[in-house]
Amino acid sequence: MVTIRGHMLDEFETYLRGQRLYRAPRATFLHHTWSPNASQYRGLGTIENIRRYHLGLGWSDIAANAYTAPDSLVYNARNLRAGNWCHTYVSRSWADVQQRSPTLYALCNFNRGWPNSYGFGIETIGNFDLEDPQSSRAMATSLDVLAMVHKLWEIPAEHCFAHRDAANKTCPGSRVSMGWVRAELAARLKGQTTPIKIILHGTSPPVIAATALMVPRGDHIDDDGKLYVTALHISDSEEGET
Helix, strand or coil: CCCCCEECHHHHHHHHHCCCCCCCCCEEEEEECCCCCHHHCCCHHHHHHHHHHHHHCCCCCCCCCEEECCCCCEEECCCCCCCCCCCCCCCCCHHHHHHHCHHHHHHHCCCCCHHHHHEEEEEECCCCCCCCHHHCHHHHHHHHHHHHHHHHCCCCHHHEEEHHHCCCCCCCCCCCCHHHHHHHHHHHHHHCCCCEEEEECCCCCCEEEEEEEECCCCCEECCCCCEEECCCCCCHHHCCEC
């Protein structure tokens, strides 16, 4: 089984780039955990509890490829060497899938296992039937990770789907509009570069103060609480830090 740990965004990108692929993902699927919700999150122990639940269902390991948390950490999960990835099986009727998402219908081509073969699945800790996704740090982090995955494997934004597009669920939550998700994803894809660390070197030891996304017209803290910068000088001796 995979060793799970929490990552900051830049660390998770390094993890993804180091994956030995069984096949390249061609779509992404967004989930919420429903239970636990955001207030029940207790760090790595929460993720391990989810894994134990999945193992109890007879699955080989934790479902989905990544989990995002209310503290903005990203937890690696099922690795991309596995042939079954994203915790999404097409259980809706094909007529229903076609009505809800003609794009997904065309990609699946009557293969109910297509999402698990070609999709990257990300679980967001929260219950977005009740919680507001637009004020959720975990959901903001999921959007950042989605942009990372779409950029790494050149996946078009319209190939980002909800679990409910394939299954008879509300997942990733009835308050989550996929129109909003795709718009946020497209905006990130337009401007995002590699996430970097902002480190305070005047402390002992140095303290990671924040992560930043380099985007056009940056140099501000947006409503999501993230720091955006236009450019940063990175010295040769401290590549990846400033």
